[in-house]
Amino acid sequence: MTEGVHRRGLRFLRDRWRVVVRLAGWSVLETGQTFLTGYALARALDEGFLAGRPGVGLAWLGVAGLGVLVGAYGTVRVYGAVAALVEPLRDRLVARVVGRGVREADAGALSGLTQQVEIARDTFAGLVMVSRSFVFTAIGAIAGLVSLDPLLLLVVAPPLAAGLGLFAATLRPLARRQEAFLVADEALADRLGAVCPGLRDITAAGAEERVAATTGSRVDAEFRAARSLARWGVLRVASLALGGQLPIVLLLACAPWLLDHGVTPGALVGALAYVTQSLLPALHNLVHGLGTSGSRLAVVLRRLTRESSSGGGAGADAGAEDEARTGAGAGTRAENEGRSRTAPDSAPRTHPADGTPTAPTHPTEAPSSPPALSLSSVTFAYGPHATPVIDDLDLTLPPGAHLAVVGPSGIGKSTLAALVAGLLEPGRGTVRLCGHPVPGPEAAALRVLIPQEAYVFTGTLAENLGHLRPDPVPEAELVAAAEAVGLLPLFEALGGPTATVDPAALSAGERQLVALTRAYLAHAPLALLDEATCHLDARAEERAERAFAERPGGTLVVVAHRISSARRADRVLVMDGRHTAYGTHDELVCRSASYRALVGGWTPGPSEPPLALGDPDRVDAIAGPGLAGDGRHVVAHGPVGQVQTPRDLRHRGSLGGEG
Template identity: 50%
Template sequence: MRLRARHDGVLLRPLAGRGGAPLRLPAGRGGPRLTLVRQVLGSRPRLLWALAGWSVVEALPMAALGIVLAHAIDDGFAAGEPVTGLLWLGALGAAWVVGAVGARQVVVTIAGLVEPFREALLSRVVAGVLHRADGDTAALARTNLQVELARDALAAVITVLRSFVFSLAGVIIGLAALVPELVVLILPPVVAGLALFAASLPALARRHRAFLLADEATAESVTAMAAGLRDVSAAGAEERIGDQVVARVDAQARAGTRLAGLTGARTLTLAVGGWLPVVIVLASAPSLGAGPGVVLGALTYVTQSLVPALSNLFEGLGANGVRLGVSLGRVLESAPVPPPRSVLEGGRSGGARLRGVRFAYGPHAEPVLDGLDLDLAEGEHLAVVGPSGIGKSTLASLLAGLLSPDAGWVLVGGIRADLIDPVNRVLVPQEAYVFRGTLLENLMYLGCGEIMAAVRAVGAEDLVARLGGLEADVDPALLSPAERQLITLVRAYLSPARLVILDEATCHLDAAAEARAEEAFARRGGTLVVIAHRISSAVRARRVLVMDGTGVMLGTHEDLLDRSPLYADLVGHWRIA
């Protein structure tokens, strides 16, 4: 029933894949993530220059702070000139007013940079979801949340990086104006602190990503448990399901502990890069002939500008920078960008190739297919036979791009099956879909062509006549299952698809009608794969794939009668019947 539900209504539109295997990004590397950020930010150079200019204005008070305090003390209050000291402090107050204006414009400019970034990510998400067309609204909601997190994280990263760069520049300029020798003394510990921080970032990224994945796993486990409480209770599985949820919670707790342990290492980097320069100033400034005002000014630069800038950098980049990388990685995994149209059109051949294909319905389920290799040439007519539940419909869904393999790959026309333009393949399921409207609208939904020729080829002319012609209104509830199948078969016949997959699509037709429809598709051109309902479908096919649950066997009808006991048994039962 699970497979059947996945196929209901598939013929409503040409199939689109589910997005394929996720794009795996190394946890500690930038790759496509940094490229995406550079592309979006680099497309707005005027805003970047504006951000730099307003950052200079915002940093002006802190750059002037130490110099102003040194002059206010040494030339003003300590020299018995309080008016001079107050004038210097008044100048500092004016600088703060100017800096406030710059700070406001910095916020506005950063918003102008990150909102287009958010729009670009959302466009990518929407394009990826529309390309997959898998209807996974929960995944879409999670991806949208990651987009918002990425936007906020990028704004925070830009803010802290900009603040650190301009604060450090202000400290260097200010100290150089007061005591140039101090610049040479404090830069080595600052560089050492930055190096320690940079060395910890890859591990921090990995642990942050592990914590995020553990959090998502816990949420999914709790949601699944809550949704199935009645079934859990009916099956007496409370303890087992409870243990599974507890295990997810414990895994998240361990991931959080590991993340917290590494985050605490930032204290060491701040001690080296921020507080060691304070000791250097206190120990060196008097010996360099600096007066009380100069010493206070130098300490102000270090304690009020350098230390906060380093702290914000370590905390902001360590948290928001890692969050940005992880969120972008999740967006790229959940919504990989659709390939260019030229690539999609490369799959117009109906030939297919499967290598090492493995697929299971869930991480702990037994694989339905495991290590499957199969080649289908353009124009191939293949029948797939085997007991019910053996994986025939799963194979059909993989060829159509509706499912993606857990391992291995499926190519159609040389392109990954889930990335092929949907018009290039069509899957007709057992449960045929017919919508309210005219018969003509139903038949022409997937393509165009000589309608009555297709009707005659498939064997639906009597049905068209009974309904009152092509312009007659169709009520699906008044059609028999066989009549609905005939309509969907004509619809598929008229489509431009080079790969047609009939998944027991003729099971409600009698043997003669089934033979006529399959022979029509065989003459139509392109590749035809028939999930056989009757063994007669295998007799008509050029080759037959036998699936028995332990392996597969491929050959002609005559060949398999000798080589496959299962196939010979199926043929024997059919002949007796």
Template identity: 45%
Template sequence: MNDAQPASRSALREVRESLRGKRGVLVLLGLWSLVEALPAFLGGLLVTHAVDAGFAVDRPLAGLAWLLLLGITVFVGAWGTREVYPRLAAIVEPFRDDLLRRVVRGALARSASGEHLGDDASGVARLTQQVEIAREAYAGLLMVVRGFVFTVGGALLGMLWLDSLLLVLVLPPLAVGLVFFFLFVGRMKDRQRELIMADERLAEGASTAAGGLRDIVAFGAEGRAADALGRRVDEQALAGARLASIGTARFCAVAIGGWTPLLMVIAAAPWLLRNGATPGTVMGALVYITQALLPALQTLIQGLGGSGIRLSVALQRINETSGSHTSCPALLSGPKSARLPDGYGVVLRNITFGYGEHAVPVIRGLDLEIPQDDHLAIVGPSGIGKSTLAGLVSGLIEPMRGDIWLGGVLLKRLDPHLVAQRRVLIPQEAYIFSGTVEENLGYLRPEASRAEMEATVEALGLHPLMERLGGYRALVRPSELSAGERQQIALARAHLSAARLVILDEATCHMDPVAEALAEEAFAHRPGSLVVIAHRVSSALRARRILVLDGTRAELGGHEELLVSSPLYRDLVGHWRVGNTAEPG
């Protein structure tokens, strides 16, 4: 069995999953599709009446009236088409968003675990190209299949209304044409997959060559690099030519299923007339074939042979590269515990982590305990591993060696949803989405009451921001907020959440010292543990304990203790105070 068959089943399963729970949208889509298909159903009937009750009996005005009515139905059908697109978008856009989440999770998981670090270019190609290919192909597939069903259904119903003998001439070649096309679908999928793989190899090769251009020139390897990249260009061109060659099967299918019925009706016209058909009936049948059945068949075959094949192959490729990485590795390995941890204390034992198997570890042999209700500040030079440690503590990345426990349970054994209930990580660049202020604040705890939101706003001193935005019901546009305002909203979201372990990874760096102090004090008085990646000495002074990272070892203690024992901490405190005169002494 070739890869096309499982890929086909996968694509069909993905389509069915995307349609699940969208009954209301599908009903509206079907109703507007009926309106859109009105010209396909009435076209032949109205032409028949225009001929038989108008032009054939020397009543041109009556014939023109029937044709005018046909023109009106075209405008009605166009109205239906206009209303189809919003319903289609309501199905397609969530499908695209799901694919993006899947690819991003897979890319983050591979990056965090150090796998396939040389495959960044093809990962970008998958994210930016293949997801868009799948989105456009899915939309095209829904359009052409829906259009074919309603248009051809309307045309066949109209021909049945005119004369049942017409179906004898039309249905057999139509069925043969469709069967002929589907016989070649498997080979088309294989050729489309070859082209996508060639695109990925070309993107990877071009990125590698561009990144190593200086070394290539230094070693005089321009010719070898050009040859290697040229071979990938040739492979892509060959794959495109092979796909185009198999595409001729589509033209044959259209000829059999669309043009043959037209020829058969023309050839059988005398026989139809002898069996009771009128000239208008023959004209109406020709209208149904040329204006409805033939265009719908062409669109279907081109769509399935193009959009359908691309969708199937793109989904298969996306599943191959991200299906096994639907979450971060730290949350994947081993059986998952369905039990919520009893507590939220964190224990790290002999933790080592580096970005790549052969890279120098950023963190080496670290032991650390963060008990419940602790307030820990992590300090150190830029790039020393503070954010990496935040990712390890939160479970977003998995250590190369060592173990991490959350509430007495191995972090990698916990279900990610359970971990999310216990901790929240706010990064330096806060994520705010388009929606109301209330929706942004309650994102991690939708059931929060207005009184609880008001208490959070009060604790963080956000009343001036709330007044500027226009209250809880006001629409938030992230591009119109400053970086500091986005951080304030993200902090309020975390403060309002049920998580009892809060990690602030320079989450207040765009806020002034007064606002930062207010935010950290609010979290310190909130039930739970607080871990702060500090960028001001005041954050360290407010913490109960301070962890100093210097790249070779870690020192843990209080402010006064570290001033004596850690030269690096003394240097950092001096640098902070000199660089920011607003810092307290």
């Protein structure tokens, strides 16, 4: 492929030989400038200042200045010749890209037209300039050294030739590694471009580890390519030191010998000027220009001149994006496969704070069955020196349990839900789901979290509801789940499972019903409702909670915002800083002052509209049948009228989505 690009490049230059000749002609003026840089300086010293004739010395310096002006004029004309050589290349590439885009409907044509063509033009122009500059500068400097004294050439030429030889020997492998690095960098950029917009999808599907692994492999590939390129880059620096800096050292070291063999002081100074002012800068530009830009130009030209778009360019990018976007769902499906449901009421319950024994277990209970949820001495704080939000909490729930978590605003209820879901890690203690440690892939497959800000994406209703299932959900099961949770009126109003869902057209309560039904259809036995019904009225909330509580083998944890949620639960966990209490509603009313204060502060009837959630889609949710409005949220977690911002994760934002 590289040979093909080279052949086409040589043919392109041969077809424009007149432009190449004109470019070389104007470059001769720069050669004259380089020649005079050292020659005029040597004559100014030997025949002028060192001979006591300052006028002659100034005259030679004037000649050198005149050479600079002539060279500058040549440089201006060189740019015109370079433009005459480069612009036809750009026009040819544009015509090829546009033709392929129209002929093949190539999705990458726009990127090729707006970016890659310009990269090719600018890089080609730079390569022409640095290559031409080195060739004519080297000719002028070598001619000047010979004119001053051939002995000088014997000192400068060998290291210069050795440096060029080393650079030429490393050019091809260096170009291959540069290309490998560019390809790895573009692959990583494509991957990140596909993954970053889908972070909510990935989090919602619980596929963080799979996506992190595949993205990490791209990062490792780029790191290996960069390290290999750096190793060969050392040889590039060595060639520059050998060809451009060693001659300076040799000239200085051999100065006594050169002077003894007839080299004049002015000639020695002129030779140093040739090396430091002409050869070294030109060699530096050549090494860095060809070593970096040359391989980049080869990569871009191969992409722009490929005969078809299959297997590369936009097609490959789209494939990577599709893989990244479907990876989350595939990871969730893999985790869901083989998941078994657990029989309800199969583990003992313990009191987390005061040690009060709970109700005995069923006689038929299998003693070896792990609890659905187990917290052991869990402590969490938002910072090493912060006061713990959760302090030394113990809690055990059997499969099939229904727990309501209540407490004042900001006490840590959502933090507890995040710890159980694995979104946060405790500073001390352990969390386990069905015996599996949290966080972990096994535990992530066993829980589904529904936060306040429900996640709904553009797609069909069936795709939204079945997002956490490994395979498409039958319509009959979708209808049954919608009926159980209370989504059926909206299900029918939208037009059934094949109807397209526009998240911006749904109210916040309707989005919550969609998210609740999706979680109901998931295989995860533990459902975490973090005020996930705050936009529903009391009747709709009761229906949704009862549906989750009656799921076979399902365990339900509800961060409650109404007293009715606590009354419906088997057990209630009261969080009040270091003083927690656990028991039934009636037990806690009798023995927990904190719970009695909360119950007394709860107002009967439907809750007030919640605070605006700052929805990123800027949706002003509209209340519908069975749905509350979305204005302000009077929280039933303290005295009447206390207002709570609908999130508990201080400095961390909302939990981010179901998973």
